[in-house]
Amino acid sequence: MTDLQDLYQELILDHGRRPRNFRALDGATGNAEGYNPLCGDKVKIFVKMDGDIVKDISFEGAGCAISTASASIMTETLKGKTRAQAEELFQTFHNLVTGRQAQLDAPELGKLAVFSGVSEFPIRVKCATLSWHTLRAALNGEGEVISTE
Numbered sequence: 001m002t003d004l005q006d007l008y009q010e011l012i013l014d015h016g017r018r019p020r021n022f023r024a025l026d027g028a029t030g031n032a033e034g035y036n037p038l039c040g041d042k043v044k045i046f047v048k049m050d051g052d053i054v055k056d057i058s059f060e061g062a063g064c065a066i067s068t069a070s071a072s073i074m075t076e077t078l079k080g081k082t083r084a085q086a087e088e089l090f091q092t093f094h095n096l097v098t099g100r101q102a103q104l105d106a107p108e109l110g111k112l113a114v115f116s117g118v119s120e121f122p123i124r125v126k127c128a129t130l131s132w133h134t135l136r137a138a139l140n141g142e143g144e145v146i147s148t149e
């Protein structure tokens with residue numbers, strides 16, 4: 001393991017244990033629930049949009065360290081971003097965890113880069129992307145339930 005991988009591991013464990021923005025959101029303009037039956041991860045994403053801007057975002061749920069850390073870091077990353085920026089980041093992040101995006105070529109990922117190692121564990125890809133798929137549903141409407149299967 002390199003030092004960088006150790007650092008990434010630390011960040012994932014930290015966010016898995018002490019998730020940020022872990023709460024229901026008052027006055028949410030959209031929410032959605034996601035379920036990953038392969039691992040048993042469940043997540044509910046809340047968004048509060050101000051026009052095109054993600055004014056606030058939070059989540060609740062229970063899952064493995066990767067799914068929890070992914071939701072936690074996603075909420076930190078997306079606050080203040082536009083809908084289009086969120087969609088773009090989802091694409092880049094998805095490419096990263098499926099091994100189609102070199103992390104060094106995508107500085108906009110910021111902390112999301114800690115999930116680059118997931119590309120070596122295909123079964124974990126759905127853990128890492130569940131919150132993002134659910135976010136997309138939350139941005140599109142109210143109370144939708146999605147499954148990764």
Ligand code: ZN
Nearest residue numbers: 039041064127
């Ligand atoms: Zn999982």
